Amino acid sequence: MKLAIVAGPPSAGKTAVVRQVIRSLSDRYRIAYLKIDVVRAFEDEELAAEFGIPARKVCSGDLCPDHAGVMVMRDAIAWGEEEGADLLLVESAGLCLRCSPYTTQGLGIVVLSAVSGTNTPLKMAPMLALADIAVVTRVDLVSQAEKEVFRERVREVNPALDIVETNAVQGTGMRYLLRVIEDSSDITDPDAIVLRGAPPLGVCTICVGKTEIGWRNHFGVVRKLEGADYLYRGE
Amino acid sequence: MDRTPIREITILPGRGRHGEPEGFDAITIRPGDTVSIVGPTGSGKSAFINDIEVFAQNDTATGRTVLVNGAYPPEEFVRDPAHKPVALITQNTRCFADLTVEEFLAMHVRSRRIEEDGIVDRTINLANEFTGEEIRSCARMTALSGGQTRSLLVADAVLVAAAPVLLLDEVENAGIFKERVIEVLRAGGKAVIFVTHDPLISLLSARRIVMRDGAVEKVIEPDGRENDALREARRLDGILHCMRERIRAGDLVTGRVGV
Numbered sequence: 001m002k003l004a005i006v007a008g009p010p011s012a013g014k015t016a017v018v019r020q021v022i023r024s025l026s027d028r029y030r031i032a033y034l035k036i037d038v039v040r041a042f043e044d045e046e047l048a049a050e051f052g053i054p055a056r057k058v059c060s061g062d063l064c065p066d067h068a069g070v071m072v073m074r075d076a077i078a079w080g081e082e083e084g085a086d087l088l089l090v091e092s093a094g095l096c097l098r099c100s101p102y103t104t105q106g107l108g109i110v111v112l113s114a115v116s117g118t119n120t121p122l123k124m125a126p127m128l129a130l131a132d133i134a135v136v137t138r139v140d141l142v143s144q145a146e147k148e149v150f151r152e153r154v155r156e157v158n159p160a161l162d163i164v165e166t167n168a169v170q171g172t173g174m175r176y177l178l179r180v181i182e183d184s185s186d187i188t189d190p191d192a193i194v195l196r197g198a199p200p201l202g203v204c205t206i207c208v209g210k211t212e213i214g215w216r217n218h219f220g221v222v223r224k225l226e227g228a229d230y231l232y233r234g235e
Numbered sequence: 236m237d238r239t240p241i242r243e244i245t246i247l248p249g250r251g252r253h254g255e256p257e258g259f260d261a262i263t264i265r266p267g268d269t270v271s272i273v274g275p276t277g278s279g280k281s282a283f284i285n286d287i288e289v290f291a292q293n294d295t296a297t298g299r300t301v302l303v304n305g306a307y308p309p310e311e312f313v314r315d316p317a318h319k320p321v322a323l324i325t326q327n328t329r330c331f332a333d334l335t336v337e338e339f340l341a342m343h344v345r346s347r348r349i350e351e352d353g354i355v356d357r358t359i360n361l362a363n364e365f366t367g368e369e370i371r372s373c374a375r376m377t378a379l380s381g382g383q384t385r386s387l388l389v390a391d392a393v394l395v396a397a398a399p400v401l402l403l404d405e406v407e408n409a410g411i412f413k414e415r416v417i418e419v420l421r422a423g424g425k426a427v428i429f430v431t432h433d434p435l436i437s438l439l440s441a442r443r444i445v446m447r448d449g450a451v452e453k454v455i456e457p458d459g460r461e462n463d464a465l466r467e468a469r470r471l472d473g474i475l476h477c478m479r480e481r482i483r484a485g486d487l488v489t490g491r492v493g494v
Contacts, residue, residue, distance in 0.1 A: 114331075115331045116331070117331060117332075117333045118331075118332045118333045118334050119333055140285065140325065141325060141327050141331075142325065142327065142330075142331065143322075143323060143324045143325050143327070143330075143388045143392075144316070144319075144321075144322035144323055144324070144388075144391075144392055144396050144398065145322075145339070145340075145343050145388055145391040145392065145395065145396060146330060146331065146332055146388075147316060148316040148343055148346050148347070148396070149332055149334075149339060149342045149343050149346065150332075151316060151346065152342055152343075152345065152346035155346075163314075164314075165314075167285075170285075170295065170296060171294070171295070171296075172285065172289045172291075172294075172295055173289055173313075174294075175292070175294055176314065
């Protein structure tokens, strides 16, 4: 079974990309789909109804959705294998720009929207730095010069990143993403899978339920408004 | 920059909205050609130029195939903007880049590894030939008007992207000096494909592709037979242009306008 993890900010077009992948590959692959979200999610029901594939979701509630994703990933792989899937697609909640949920033995796909602003690739640097391929959606809404400027920004974060430009609703340009998925290796040892990079830390006292505001009320990893130095440099 | 010269782009037929095959064998476009795509709203005009833009290989909704110099284009033509021979200016007249005009152009110039002094200024100057509202280098891209954005992106496509094939989606609807745009593009030996509802742009094009129900219905080559109509369209456009400028300037338009 192949594993592909799709990350990206909210409303970037992750599900539209997933839908095109399923539409194009479902005659040759048995695909299982897991959506990770925070409060509510509907993608699993929609995709199951549309394509008749095994699909499910997990809502993280009060936990960081990416931490939840990491927690359930091993179970999800076992579930995909039970379903006889050849390809497991996992879609992140896309809540936090610091998340980078890609693992070893799996393909990391980051989805970002061409209309999201020139600085967005810099703001979501961790998500780009560890991905294998970036899918830039909504390119039908921007002209050539804007596409190139946006691409330049993505390359500033990760010069080696493979970039696919698409109108994910129409499916243009998707052939290059499909090829990368098809060429990716199967999972060899699920128990040896690890995250590619350190996750955002969840080791402060807010994580365990204290609600007071201000760093003086907390201990662990704290941040002050002044002098908080946390520049992410990628791996 | 080294480029494989584009001798021609060939569009092979796909299918219309109801699955019927399109009624043409191949449409070939060469440098210097002007082609307009016409037809009712929703007839597939934008889809046609999008097929060219992505070099469709029977993998878009229309099922068309686009060849460059008679063969499937190399992958870098499609994927590497620095090698892509086609630049599309979309209908969208807003730019989302959160930069000033100067920063935006400088970044585009840098991404193309162009080391030519003054190219940013020359691009802004050319853009200002296309629009009546002056574009300043310190203006923010997001704050430009529709006409300014369109003018700047066309000038960029000519000078910075320097693409041999330009696709312009309803260039007329942003109030730019369309005849000046066509003049500059022609002088540069570009192949230009217009999606348009504008009679003057249609009549100025050497060829006209008529769309219906997602398919190419016919290809018209007037070959001089529309010269009378073109003369009339120019005259009317001149009148409308004068009126537009006077209305914009706050004048009361009385008496005879134009010739």
